Amino acid sequence: MQLRCYQCSWSFGVGKDEIAAALEALQASGGTHYDAHCPRCKRANKISLEQLKQSTPRPRPSEKPTA
Numbered sequence: 001m002q003l004r005c006y007q008c009s010w011s012f013g014v015g016k017d018e019i020a021a022a023l024e025a026l027q028a029s030g031g032t033h034y035d036a037h038c039p040r041c042k043r044a045n046k047i048s049l050e051q052l053k054q055s056t057p058r059p060r061p062s063e064k065p066t067a
């Protein structure tokens with residue numbers, strides 16, 4: 001996902017692997033935000049859990065057809 005640093009307006013990408021790891025860590029710790037550090041100014045940009053979830057293709061829920 002692409003982020004824009006709130007501090008220096010630098011655009012940088014966060015990889016799928018990093019997002020997946022962040023999601024796991026947040027769900028394990030009960031956190032609500034992930035700090036993505038800007039590669040330019042090193043500021044932590046908060047990404048909400050919702051944003052993380054939306055940026056990853058979620059596993060298809062195994063829907064059972066009710067026939």
Ligand SMILES: [Zn+2]
Pocket residue numbers: 005006007008009010038039040041042043
């Ligand atoms: Zn920055």
